[in-house]
Amino acid sequence: xxxxxxxxxxxxxxxxxxxxxxxxxxxxxxxxxxxxxxxxxxxxxxxxxxxxxxxxxxxxxxxxxxxxxxxxxxxxxxxxxxxxxxxxxxxxxxxxxxxxxxxxxxxxxxxxxxxxxxxxxxxxxxxxxxxxxxxxxxxxxxxxxxxxxxxxxxxxxxxxxxxxxxxxxxxxxxxxxxxxxxxxxxxxxxxxxxxxxxxxxxxxxxxxxxxxxxxxxxxxxxxxxxxxxxxxxxxxxxxxxxxxxxxxxxxxxxxxxxxxxxxxxxxxxxxxxxxxxxxxxxxxxxxxxxxxxxxxxxxxxxxxxxxxxxxxxxxxxxxxxxxxxxxxxxxxxxxxxxxxxxxxxxxxxxxxxxxxxxxxxxxxxxxxxxxxxxxxxxxxxxxxxxxxxxxxxxxxxxxxxxxxxxxxxxxxxxxxxxxxxxxxxxxxxxxxxxxxxxxxxxxxxxxxxxxxxxxxxxxxxxxxxxxxxxxxxxxxxxxxxxxxxxxxxxxxxxxxxxxxxxxxxxxxxxxxxxxxxxxxxx
Amino acid sequence: xxxxxxxxxxxxxxxxxxxxxxxxxxxxxxxxxxxxxxxxxxxxxxxxxxxxxxxxxxxxxxxxxxxxxxxxxxxxxxxxxxxxxxxxxxxxxxxxxxxxxxxxxxxxxxxxxxxxxxxxxxxxxxxxxxxxxxxxxxxxxxxxxxxxxxxxxxxxxxxxxxxxxxxxxxxxxxxxxxxxxxxxxxxxxxxxxxxxxxxxxxxxxxxxxxxxxxxxxxxxxxxxx
Ligand code: SF4
Numbered sequence: 001x002x003x004x005x006x007x008x009x010x011x012x013x014x015x016x017x018x019x020x021x022x023x024x025x026x027x028x029x030x031x032x033x034x035x036x037x038x039x040x041x042x043x044x045x046x047x048x049x050x051x052x053x054x055x056x057x058x059x060x061x062x063x064x065x066x067x068x069x070x071x072x073x074x075x076x077x078x079x080x081x082x083x084x085x086x087x088x089x090x091x092x093x094x095x096x097x098x099x100x101x102x103x104x105x106x107x108x109x110x111x112x113x114x115x116x117x118x119x120x121x122x123x124x125x126x127x128x129x130x131x132x133x134x135x136x137x138x139x140x141x142x143x144x145x146x147x148x149x150x151x152x153x154x155x156x157x158x159x160x161x162x163x164x165x166x167x168x169x170x171x172x173x174x175x176x177x178x179x180x181x182x183x184x185x186x187x188x189x190x191x192x193x194x195x196x197x198x199x200x201x202x203x204x205x206x207x208x209x210x211x212x213x214x215x216x217x218x219x220x221x222x223x224x225x226x227x228x229x230x231x232x233x234x235x236x237x238x239x240x241x242x243x244x245x246x247x248x249x250x251x252x253x254x255x256x257x258x259x260x261x262x263x264x265x266x267x268x269x270x271x272x273x274x275x276x277x278x279x280x281x282x283x284x285x286x287x288x289x290x291x292x293x294x295x296x297x298x299x300x301x302x303x304x305x306x307x308x309x310x311x312x313x314x315x316x317x318x319x320x321x322x323x324x325x326x327x328x329x330x331x332x333x334x335x336x337x338x339x340x341x342x343x344x345x346x347x348x349x350x351x352x353x354x355x356x357x358x359x360x361x362x363x364x365x366x367x368x369x370x371x372x373x374x375x376x377x378x379x380x381x382x383x384x385x386x387x388x389x390x391x392x393x394x395x396x397x398x399x400x401x402x403x404x405x406x407x408x409x410x411x412x413x414x415x416x417x418x419x420x421x422x423x424x425x426x427x428x429x430x431x432x433x434x435x436x437x438x439x440x441x442x443x444x445x446x447x448x449x450x451x452x453x454x455x456x457x458x459x460x461x462x463x464x465x466x467x468x469x470x471x472x473x474x475x476x477x478x479x480x481x482x483x484x485x486x487x488x489x490x491x492x493x494x495x496x497x498x499x500x501x502x503x504x505x506x507x508x509x510x511x512x513x514x515x516x517x518x519x520x521x522x
Numbered sequence: 523x524x525x526x527x528x529x530x531x532x533x534x535x536x537x538x539x540x541x542x543x544x545x546x547x548x549x550x551x552x553x554x555x556x557x558x559x560x561x562x563x564x565x566x567x568x569x570x571x572x573x574x575x576x577x578x579x580x581x582x583x584x585x586x587x588x589x590x591x592x593x594x595x596x597x598x599x600x601x602x603x604x605x606x607x608x609x610x611x612x613x614x615x616x617x618x619x620x621x622x623x624x625x626x627x628x629x630x631x632x633x634x635x636x637x638x639x640x641x642x643x644x645x646x647x648x649x650x651x652x653x654x655x656x657x658x659x660x661x662x663x664x665x666x667x668x669x670x671x672x673x674x675x676x677x678x679x680x681x682x683x684x685x686x687x688x689x690x691x692x693x694x695x696x697x698x699x700x701x702x703x704x705x706x707x708x709x710x711x712x713x714x715x716x717x718x719x720x721x722x723x724x725x726x727x728x729x730x731x732x733x734x735x736x737x738x739x740x741x742x743x744x745x746x747x
Contacts, residue, residue: 009541063728070729087562094558101554104533115618117712123526175735176726192726199727221727225735232736237644237683253711263682263722263737270678271644281529288711292704293562299664303725304583307664310737311717312678318714321677321745332529 040158041108041334041388042373046399047381050370059446060367063198068358071109074304075355075413082300091293093417096349099284100339106251106284107330109152111256119326126333131162133329134276138168139236141274141325143240149173149258149268151354152190153278153331153372156387159243163386164270170243171235173264175228182209188376191302191354196367199224232264242268242323246279248294249328249350252287255315256328259298261308266499269312275323280331282339297415301353305324335385343423344386348410356410356420360468362403371400378410380418385427544649564705566663566698574660575698576745579691586720587733588741592594593693595746598690599625602654605688605742606631609651613642613680622690623654636680637673647679652686653738659703660696665720667691667743668703670713678714687738689718693747 031338054060079085088185099106109119124130138146146163148154148170160170160181172181179189179194183205186194194202200217206213206227213227244265250258256277258265269275291313299308317326337343357363357377368376373384381400388397401424410420523739560736566746568574576592584590593601597658603625606612615635627633636662656674660667667689669675681687705716722737733739 048572074729080542084562087559089561090559094556097554098558101537103537104530107530107533123524123529125525129525157723173736175632175724179726192729194726195729202727220734221730225732229735236736248710249559255711260541262724262726262735264735266678266682266716267736270682281533288708289701289704292701295704296562296664296700305719305731307661307666307717307719308610309586309719309721311715313659313711313717315712315714318712320641321671321714322679327549332532336529336532336536339533339537362595367691371583476719511555 020317039388040156041384042372046369047372047403048399049404050372051366054366059198059201060196061365063196064364064367066198066269066362067192067195071304071358075301075358076304078300078304078306080105081275082296085297088293088297089415089417092297092351093349095285095290095293096351098286099282099347100348102286103150103281103284103339104167107281109251109283110249110254111330113252114256114316114326114328115254117254119254119316119328122327122329122331122411124331124333127157128162130157130161130278130329130331130333134159134278135163135166135168135178137239137276137327138163139166139272141241143168144238145169145171145235145242147171147173147235147239147261147268147272148177149242149244149265150177150193151243151278151282153245154243157278157331157333159278171232173236173268174260175225175231175262175264177504178228179205182206187223187374189354189357190352190375190377190380191357196369207351212488226255232267236264236267236271239268239272241276242276243276244268246277246283247298248291249279249284250286250288250291251284253315255288255313257291257311257313259295259311261303261310263310266312268311269314270322272323274325274327276327276328276329280333282336285477291308294415298351299351301355301415304381311323334389335372337389338383338386340390343382343426346418346423347383347386349418350383352379352418353415354415356413356418359409359413360404361409362405366403371403372397375399378404378424379418382418382420382423382427383409398431401431424516526559529589529598530560536554562701563699564701566702568698570697570702571692571694571747575696576629576693576747578698579660579662580664580745582662583720583743584665586741588665588720591742593742593746598622598744598746599677600628601744602688602690603629605653606652606686610657611650613647613653613676613684615655615680616640617672617676618654619674619688635735636676638677641677642680644683646680647683648683652688653680653684654688655681657691657695659706661700661703662692662696662698662720664700666700666703666722667718668707669716669718670710670734671715672713678716681716681718685738686740686742687718688742690744690746693745696745710737 040148114121124133134367142278144167146168163170172178176192176194179202189195199221202224203217203219207217213230217223217227244258246256247259258269299305313321316325324474335348338348356379360378363377371380373380375383380405385397385400402423406424433436573652574646578589591601599622601729602622606626611632611634612626613634616635623633634642634646655669655676657667658670659693671678721739721741722735723731723733724735725731
């Protein structure tokens with residue numbers, strides 16, 4: 001990237017600069033090997049393979065360990081001060097259940113209300129259609145440059161790459177997204193996409209890739225943030241078109257909401273003439289007052305703050321205030337597939353707070369890239385294969401349900417009470433069933449089945465803890481487990497033990513995978 | 523079939539395929555027939571504007587490293603003038619109480635009036651030293667002030683682009699909990715709302731909170747009563 005001129009990266013799909021290795025990474029990339037996927041929901045190797053590679057990256061593990069322990073403490077403290085937290089979780093879960101059951105009517109209601117207030121609603125069956133709609137809207141506005149506020153939906157559809165192909169430069173304005181974009185990297189966390197970078201790495205990325213970075217930039221977070229402010233200011237003040245996601249859309253009023261910290265969201269939502277919002281069809285809430293639940297649980301669960309610095313709510317177009325053209329793109333892209341499935345439907349309740357990532361002992365150790373999807377961590381392990389559908393044996397996404405110790409921490413923190421461990425057990429059982437259908441002679445399917453039955457039955461759970469049933473099935477596998485091909489590779493099978501996970505997982509991992517002399521980061 | 527019809531058809535088909543509760547051990551999958559349990563607090567134990575609510579609001583706003591000023595109504599003008607002393611230009615929304623900025627104007631600061639009908643351009647906003655607005659409601663527990671774009675609060679851009687925001691909140695506008703504020707705001711859901719909790723900030727670098735990114739880097743909140 002020696003020709004970098006401080007312009008937004010115009011990386012095209014599949015363009016790895018001729019330096020791609022078979023796994024899709026570039027070893028000579030100055031900021032470390034990063035994935036360059038064609039498909040933001042399916043890249044790289046299977047989880048166990050990618051996890052093994054990630055565990056060799058001490059720097060990343062140290063960065064992650066530091067960041068996730070910080071956020072866990074903050075979350076615990078601000079959740080602890082809410083006396084009705086459990087009631088808010090119950091309400092959030094129930095509202096989402098109602099949303100899924102009433103989705104067709106709610107979507108039509110939203111469309112009606114947005115349209116009545118001067119917005120234009122578009123529907124997209126898949127990523128390609130959504131990208132095409134957005135590119136056409138940008139072209140119609142007569143510009144080739146847009147500013148973007150961080151959005152999982154647009155990452156999921158690979159919008160920036162698609163816009164680049166259409167000759168449109170998209171600038172990410174969220175600080176972490178900017179870091180990821182400048183480093184030509186992929187996000188590794190749904191809330192803090194550059195969580196795998198520490199301040200010194202960020203300083204180097206800015207100095208090397210941000211043309212107007214001050215030469216004497218230090219690694220003080222405040223200085224780094226100020227450099228980003230200066231870098232983006234002119235873009236904000238001159239942008240004609242902005243692209244955003246949405247945290248919530250209110251069916252009964254047509255109101256959209258973006259929850260953010262830096263003010264880059266407000267800049268994008270307020271200053272340009274045209275605003276294009278891309279939103280998954282599951283992001284609805286039925287009524288305006290339902291926001292009183294999620295605007296309490298989301299900030300405390302995600303950044304561990306009582307409230308995030310800025311929340312914007314807008315309804316269509318307000319004459320004389322903010323963008324005078326508003327487009328809402330409603331995105332399916334696998335959501336209806338997920339909706340048709342019990343596991344998938346539960347996963348669609350997710351409000352993307354990222355609390356489950358921050359408490360996950362597996363995520364903390366392997367980082368977000370190992371999941372091979374823009375949705376990493378516990379919820380990613382459920383949601384990703386549900387959105388893409390699994391092409392079965394050999395699909396890297398089939399390995400994702402095994403990326404967990406089933407310790408249950410993710411369920412405990414989830415603000416909408418998604419029972420991720422149970423969902424994972426279900427998905428594992430399905431993978432095992434599929435393989436039995438293929439008569440793969442590994443015998444591991446039996447272990448899966450046994451583990452799944454054990455997990456869903458309290459009595460047998462206790463029995464298994466005494467080390468009788470499942471342990472016997474798994475015991476014989478230990479010696480050669482690393483050498484089996486996916487999906488019998490590994491940890492997967494043995495992690496189905498309903499063990500008091502965190503410590504056990506680490507012990508197990510340390511024993512199985514760490515080289516002599518390697519620090520264990522405990 | 524249009525994309526719209528196809529997506530809606532798929533959604534309806536998906537709902538027929540599964541009722542979302544076929545696997546009872548999926549604890550998250552509760553019945554869509556039962557009403558939403560709303561056992562959470564719809565209001566705080568302390569009434570709006572009470573001393574306890576104001577004290578909590580003060581503490582929680584200050585916790586974000588915003589500056590809180592407890593003033594009587596007749597002290598607003600003096601306080602605003604002191605905060606913005608030496609400014610050459612300050613933005614005010616057209617509906618702002620003129621008494622709040624008369625002392626500032628008298629000290630030689632130019633007041634730039636903004637409205638939906640006569641908006642200032644973004645360069646002018648960028649060149650201003652600060653902005654003074656009123657608020658719609660404030661939430662004590664979360665240290666949040668909410669603007670809803672009415673003439674005393676102005677267009678969203680004016681509380682965003684200038685680097686310093688002075689926000690005047692009357693005691694009777696302060697509620698204890700989020701639901702109290704949302705139910706009040708639900709009277710006019712069509713108004714563009716900005717919820718502000720402290721100065722702009724980021725936690726994107728090692729999850730360390732740093733105040734002051736793209737929004738105003740300095741926030742002053744006057745609690746008036
Ligand atoms: S699954 Fe729950 S905890 Fe995880 S990101 Fe989604 S809402 Fe948050």
